[in-house]
Amino acid sequence: MRDFAVEAGGGALRPTVSDAISLGPGLALQGTRMHFGRNAEIFGEGEQAEYLYRVVSGAVRTIRFSSDGRRQILAFHLPGDVFGLEPGAKHTLSAEAIGEAEVSMVRRSLIDAAANEDVAAARALLTLMQRELLATQEHALVLGRKGAGERVAAFLLKLADRVTSSCEIDLPMSRADIADYLALTIETVSRAFTQMERDKAIALPSSRHVIVRDRCALELLEAA
Amino acid sequence: MRDFAVEAGGGALRPTVSDAISLGPGLALQGTRMHFGRNAEIFGEGEQAEYLYRVVSGAVRTIRFSSDGRRQILAFHLPGDVFGLEPGAKHTLSAEAIGEAEVSMVRRSLIDAAANEDVAAARALLTLMQRELLATQEHALVLGRKGAGERVAAFLLKLADRVTSSCEIDLPMSRADIADYLALTIETVSRAFTQMERDKAIALPSSRHVIVRDRCALELLEAA
DNA sequence: CGCTCGATTGAGCCGCGTCAAAGTGCGTGG
DNA sequence: CCACGCACTTTGACGCGGCTCAATCGAGCG
Structure with a gap:
C-alpha cells in the first residue's frame, strides 16, 4: 500500500x-x-x-x-x-x-x-x-476564504479521495510543497497537522504518512 | 467617456x-x-x-x-x-x-x-x-501571495488594461463586489483606495471613478 | 558517529478582519 | 425646492491569526 x-x-x-x-x-x-x-x-x-x-x-x-x-x-x-x-x-x-x-x-x-x-x-x-478550470476555481476559493487549518483539512480530504479509498495517505510531497500549494508557511502547515493530531482527527506515524482517524471531524474543520 | x-x-x-x-x-x-x-x-x-x-x-x-x-x-x-x-x-x-x-x-x-x-x-x-483558465490561475496566485494593497493595485491595473487605453476608469462594481473578488473586506478595500490616493498613485473624484495618476507607483505596489 | 535536510515548536509582531460610528450621494415624496 | 431615508463608503479602535525569526528535534546517509 x-x-x-x-x-x-x-x-x-x-x-x-x-x-x-x-x-x-x-x-x-x-x-x-x-x-x-x-x-x-x-x-x-x-x-x-x-x-x-x-x-x-x-x-x-x-x-x-x-x-x-x-x-x-x-x-x-x-x-x-x-x-x-x-x-x-x-x-x-x-x-x-x-x-x-x-x-x-x-x-x-x-x-x-x-x-x-x-x-x-x-x-x-x-x-x-x-x-482543470474547475479545480483551479475551487482552489482560488480555498485560498481566498479559508483559514490555515481549514485549508490543510480540505487538502487532506481531497487527496484522500484521489489517492485511495482507504483512510491512509502517503504524502508524496514535503511540507514546503503543501505550504506553497496552500499559500501558507511550512510552520503553519506543520502546526495545523499537529493540531489535527491533538484533536484525534488524524494520526501521524511519520511526517509523510497520514491516517485519517475521524473524517467527519476533518469535514467539519474544512467547512469552518 | x-x-x-x-x-x-x-x-x-x-x-x-x-x-x-x-x-x-x-x-x-x-x-x-x-x-x-x-x-x-x-x-x-x-x-x-x-x-x-x-x-x-x-x-x-x-x-x-x-x-x-x-x-x-x-x-x-x-x-x-x-x-x-x-x-x-x-x-x-x-x-x-x-x-x-x-x-x-x-x-x-x-x-x-x-x-x-x-x-x-x-x-x-x-x-x-x-x-479563462489562465485568468483563474493568475487570480489564485494573487489571492495566495499578495497583501491587501497589492491585490487592489493589481485589480486596478488589469481593469485599466481591459477597459480603456486612457488612465480613467469608471468602476462598474461596488466596493463589496471588489472585496468579494479579492477575498478582502469592504473596509480593507476602501482603506487601500484611500492609501493609494494619499500616495498620489490615483485620484478619486468619486468612489466609482478612478484616475490613474502614477501607473509606475501602482505597478511597484502590485509587485510588493 | 556526525552531518544535513526536513519537520516541529516557541516567542513576538504586524496586517487584516471585526465591530462601531460617521460621512456621502442619490432618489423619493412632500 | 427642500427634507428625508436608504445604500454605499469612509474612518477609527481593537483583537486574533498567521508570518517571521530562532532553536530544537528526528531521520536518512555517508
Missing part, C-alpha cells in the same frame, strides 16, 4: 495506469514513457509545448513564481492524471517531478491531428480543460 | 460590441440580445447550461458561495467578453448583471453543431477556455 512513487525501470506490476492517453471512448494515443528524478524539471514556463503528459507513477507539481519571487504550486498530479495541456504554443507554467516519477508523453502534433479528425477527441480535450 | 452601462433599448450607437459571438476567423454565430436589470441573475449554479453569453454593454459577475456562506466573485466580464462556457450539462457557477446590462445569447446546440463541423470552431472554444 505504500510507495506508488518508486520502482523505476520495471514495467511489470502497474495495474491501473498504462502509457496511453485516452481521448474519448474510441481513441487512446500511445505515449513514450520517460523517467524523471527527484525535483527534475519536466517542462519550463515559456518553453514550446511539444507534448501532453500523463503521470504513470510518482507525483508531479506544476508551479509558477509570483512577482516577489515566491513559488506558488498550482496543482499536484497523481498517477493517471493528465497535465501540460495548453492550447497555446508555449507553456505558461513549469512542471517538476516531486519524487522519482514515470511520465508518459504524447506529441502534441498527434493530439492536434486526432482532434482535427475526431470531434469526440476535441471534446475530450475540452472536458480535460474544464476539469 | 462615461456610461457604457446604460442606454437601454436603443441599438444605435454601439461601435465595438455586436450581438455575434465569434468562433474563429470564418465563423460568427448571431445571438439574441437580452436585457438584465441591476443584480438580476443571468443563470444559476446547477441550472442547465443552455446558452453561451457575451456582454454587449454593462458588466457581469460570476459567483459561487463557499461552505461558510460567503460570496466569492470568480470573475468580472466587461463588454466583449464571453462567459458561461461550460462543456458539462450544468452551470457550475452563477452569473449576475452588476448594473443594467445587455447580453447576447447563443444557444449551446448551435455552438455544439458548429464545433462538430468546423475544427477551427472547436479550437476557438478551447482557446476561450484556456483564457
